[in-house]
Amino acid sequence: MTRIDAKFAQLRSENRKAFVSYVMAGDPSYEVSRDIVLGLPGAGVDVIELGLPFTDPMADGGTIQLAGQRALAQGMTLEKTLNIARELRATGDETPIVLMGYYNPIYSRGVDRFLTEAKEAGIDGLIVVDLPPEEDDELCIPAQAAGLNFIRLATPTTDDERLPAVLTNTSGFVYYVSITGITGAAAPEPSDVAPEVARIKAATDLPVIVGFGIRTPDMAKGIAEIADGAVVGSAIVSEIADGKSVDEVLAFVKSLADGAHSA
Amino acid sequence: MPDDLINSFMTGPDEKGRFGDFGGRFVSETLMPLILELEKQYEHAKTDETFWAEMHDLWTHYVGRPSPLYFAERLTEHLGGAKIYLKRDELNHTGAHKINNVLGQIILARRMGKTRIIAETGAGQHGVATATVCAKFGLKCVVYMGAHDVERQAPNVFRMRLLGAEVIPVTSGRGTLKDAMNDALRDWVTNVRDTFYCIGTVAGPHPYPAMVRDFQAIIGQEAKEQMMAAEGRLPDTIIAAIGGGSNAMGLFFPFLDDKEVNIIGVEAGGKGVNAKMEHCASLTGGRPGVLHGNRTYLLQDDDGQILEGYSISAGLDYPGIGPEHSWLHEIGRAKYVSITDVEALEAFQLCCQQEGIIPALEPSHAMAHVMKIAPELPKDHIICMNMCGRGDKDIFTVARALDFDMSGPEGRSVE
16 A cells, blocks of 8 residues: 555545645755645645656646756756655655656666665655556556556546556556646636546546646635545646745645645 | 568567557557547558559649659769769659658548648748648648747748748747647647647657658659669668658668668768767667657657757757667668768758759758768669758758858858
8 A cells, every 4th residue: 555545545534635736846946846845745735746857748838848947957857856755755744745757757767776766765656647558568567566656647538448448557546637738728617527537436446636727726626526636736836937935835735725625 | 470571671560659669659648549549540541542542643743753763973973983863852842752741641631530730840841741731622730830940941931821821939948849849749639629740750659650651651662663764773772861760761661671772871960979969860879768759769868858959950950760760770770870060061062063953951961971982882883862852941051051141142152
């Protein structure tokens, strides 16, 4: 049982919805992003998605791409990204951390070496956007063997015929992408998303968390009401881009978490 | 399985879209169903005679195929060695080989009921070809082009707009071809229902590398027949320039199993294949990685971040290469070399002067390698080089590089 599995078991027993937040490691600097991450559990975040910067984030919108560019310009690396996880674990905090990014930095590191280091750093799960089920042998299967969850995206284009393939070898939770598009773009309508979540839940016992386009506490609440939780990324990253202080960013995160938890 | 199949280099990719370790389908889940549908439709079209009949009709009457195979007599004499033939794909409608592939993809898009076509472009040749074919069929066309390229390729931007395409300057990342491809993929993820992504080279997720190769293979098929007619035998060496590698793959593919034919791909060496990465020689100076849906050789740093390439030729300015080339490189069936900007410029001028052909900067790289090897080869050695594009688009770049002032009434050379 990973920290992710334990967290969702706990939330379920308390009959609470999950709030998942995304920040880019190293944006705007190593220190500030670390301080934000260290403050996320206190702001009510149930699962931390830690962005691994990449030069070519094809599935992300401008907000997250620019965050990655800022991080890389500051000299952010895979190693330093793992260090942020290590620093959180050093405080004794057990909030699950999902590393989210693209395959090439991991492939470049070497899959076996990466998995050993990620596990040791206290990473609990992986979301690797450009690894669909067709490429499961690359990382998904080795990651699960190493005791990390491999969390898959399901999307509006994942039809019933394809859904079983997406759910096979998925663990931790299912991340439902609420729109066809990139991160930080159009806002989802809960009434459109609800039947999709129901369709996925009928096919799996895993929690279904919904993300893409959620920007406000009300939207987080609306989505959390029809799923097992909500993810917010670009809206938080925008606050960081605007130069808000760590406290201001965490206050915004808390308002989103409160929104999701009020569902 | 009979021996001749086992020993063939022409059976790839496998069912996972792999050429050896290279290729694959490294895309987000939103795109995966689209890629699978495209593969299904392409597999069907590939064996459908009416599909190829339509292609050949348009190749003949719209593109102007077959392109000639031309004996470059003065160049041959000048270099004093091997006999040099040029496959004249620069004579195609729109001035390059790009349209061979665009026609195939647009016919496929029409069969799939798609009404909106998107494309990425670097130098603008693929964008112009896509805008052209979309105009012919009355399809909406959106072309993503790096903001930097929009500036340095203004004539092609105007051509695309004249043809009715919307050209979107890409400012994300560093505003180059790879960023244009990222933005085209983002568009596709957003507009999955009505949009067809027309990729311009033998890269991207499966089935693109195989599909684009199959559409470009007309180059090699014709060259083979024309060479048999002209010389009664196959060439000893075939040579083509490589950015993503579509013109090269088109020439090479039909010759892969003719093991006596030497195959040489020429990458852009920019300012030299050095540690500063001022080049685009993915095979010579890169290592395997995953980008834009496929595993292939890439220019990247130690942490797996993609580097910008550099070349005087905007069409070769891409940090990756088609996966089939990576495979041919690793198994040794093709040899890959690099040519610098300076060498390409020299070849550009020599071709103008000796043959009255203004080549694009891309095939000028191939020409430069011909200049290197031809003098050392015997007179009965036959080289076939793909002249994949004409140089009209490049005259401003070349003028700048040669310090030739085009603004005055008579111009001014430094000499």
